[in-house]
Amino acid sequence: MQVALKFLYLLSLTLWIGSIFFFSLITAPSIFKVLPRNLAGDLVSDIFPKYYLIAYICGGIALITSCILWFKGKPGVLPLLRIFILLIMLGLAVYAGRVIRPQALEARTEMKSLAEDSPRYLEVHDRFQKLHKRSVIMNSAVFLMGIAIVLITAYTYKE
Numbered sequence: 001m002q003v004a005l006k007f008l009y010l011l012s013l014t015l016w017i018g019s020i021f022f023f024s025l026i027t028a029p030s031i032f033k034v035l036p037r038n039l040a041g042d043l044v045s046d047i048f049p050k051y052y053l054i055a056y057i058c059g060g061i062a063l064i065t066s067c068i069l070w071f072k073g074k075p076g077v078l079p080l081l082r083i084f085i086l087l088i089m090l091g092l093a094v095y096a097g098r099v100i101r102p103q104a105l106e107a108r109t110e111m112k113s114l115a116e117d118s119p120r121y122l123e124v125h126d127r128f129q130k131l132h133k134r135s136v137i138m139n140s141a142v143f144l145m146g147i148a149i150v151l152i153t154a155y156t157y158k159e
Contacts, residue, residue, distance in 0.1 A: 016058035017146035052097030
């Protein structure tokens with residue numbers, strides 16, 4: 001049972017941070033390099049629900065298995081820190097996917113219907129850029145916290 005829980009925990013955590021790494025540093029830049037901006041935006045918008053679903057599922061599994069392992073194991077500060085960081089990561093992912101993403105999609109859709117030189121377009125574009133920046137910051141924070149958890153896990157690993 002213990003091995004299965006550790007396996008699920010490690011698998012979910014590494015899939016989650018691996019998906020962030022792959023999407024942010026490989027997929028999105030390649031899409032925006034190869035496709036025209038509008039088509040690239042459409043493709044990334046189609047990927048985002050799946051990207052965040054991976055975060056919700058993997059984050060939930062990592063959190064649940066980490067809690068079970070903590071309850072079954074020896075009490076300590078590092079396992080609690082790991083759980084606390086996972087809670088923050090999952091909260092940021094849910095906020096980015098459920099709050100920021102719909103607002104950014106709404107702004108992007110509105111921008112498509114406006115003339116690029118209109119004052120309204122510039123206003124909506126500015127709002128979109130701010131939402132995008134906030135999303136990038138949150139996803140970067142989730143990634144860095146995920147790396148920290150891998151470090152904590154490696155530090156506490158016992159053969």
